[in-house]
Amino acid sequence: MLVDTHCHLDFPHFDADREVTLERARGAGIEFIVNPGSDMESSRRAVSLAGNYPDVYAAVGIHPHNALSLDAAALTELRALAQSPKVVAIGEIGLDYYRDLSPRAAQEEAFRLQLDLAAELDKPVIIHDRDAHADVARILEEWSNARGSKGGWPAGVLHAFSGDRELAEAGFRWGFMVAIGGPLTFQNARRLQGLARELPLIHLVVETDAPYLSPHPYRGQRNEPARVTLVAETLAALHGLPLAEIARQTTTNARRLFRIK
Numbered sequence: 001m002l003v004d005t006h007c008h009l010d011f012p013h014f015d016a017d018r019e020v021t022l023e024r025a026r027g028a029g030i031e032f033i034v035n036p037g038s039d040m041e042s043s044r045r046a047v048s049l050a051g052n053y054p055d056v057y058a059a060v061g062i063h064p065h066n067a068l069s070l071d072a073a074a075l076t077e078l079r080a081l082a083q084s085p086k087v088v089a090i091g092e093i094g095l096d097y098y099r100d101l102s103p104r105a106a107q108e109e110a111f112r113l114q115l116d117l118a119a120e121l122d123k124p125v126i127i128h129d130r131d132a133h134a135d136v137a138r139i140l141e142e143w144s145n146a147r148g149s150k151g152g153w154p155a156g157v158l159h160a161f162s163g164d165r166e167l168a169e170a171g172f173r174w175g176f177m178v179a180i181g182g183p184l185t186f187q188n189a190r191r192l193q194g195l196a197r198e199l200p201l202i203h204l205v206v207e208t209d210a211p212y213l214s215p216h217p218y219r220g221q222r223n224e225p226a227r228v229t230l231v232a233e234t235l236a237a238l239h240g241l242p243l244a245e246i247a248r249q250t251t252t253n254a255r256r257l258f259r260i261k
């Protein structure tokens, strides 16, 4: 059994075949998926999907692209939504300097507000970091120091990890796990593969980020949760372990991360 720790099942890409997509995931041995929010509407949809399907859990949060939408009213609604059953994390939150769709100061403000919300509710966080490693590290280090030993472990996950070994190890010190997705399977992904081989399995989870980042040989197509298997297979090959062992460890990690019994 595997867990897809990051899948945007609520996105319109799945409107025509959401049920069938979930059925294919079940058929591929996916035990559960976590649907993160990217704005308020998608956070609401994630909570509603989690209510409809036993194997879907939700996270709620405002993606850095939508940072300007996090006003006081939105934060209040997010706080209420986060307390719904089956909301297992705050996310995805963070910084995106690749597309820079929101002013960086607004991204940082929204990121900090939501980190504080997670600390207040003692929920793990799902971190989006694109081309913003230094600032994400600075903010997470401050947050982690302020939180001290009060918060639960794990503190969260560095989703779609694209940093180096130094950032991964800093993340482990702050109580974070690292999530690996489809890019691990790309034929030109030697750097990420080298890193994934070195990182201890006790800190790793797998994800798809569907509908994005479809693994090889489906690169460029719409991604779906069943394909997290291809990520796990690549990870198994890199570690020289049977797929069953990778599945066992990453599923244990995912349950720990999202505090799912």
Ligand code: NI
Pocket (backbone or CB within 6 Å): 006, 008, 036, 092, 209
């Ligand atoms: Ni995502």
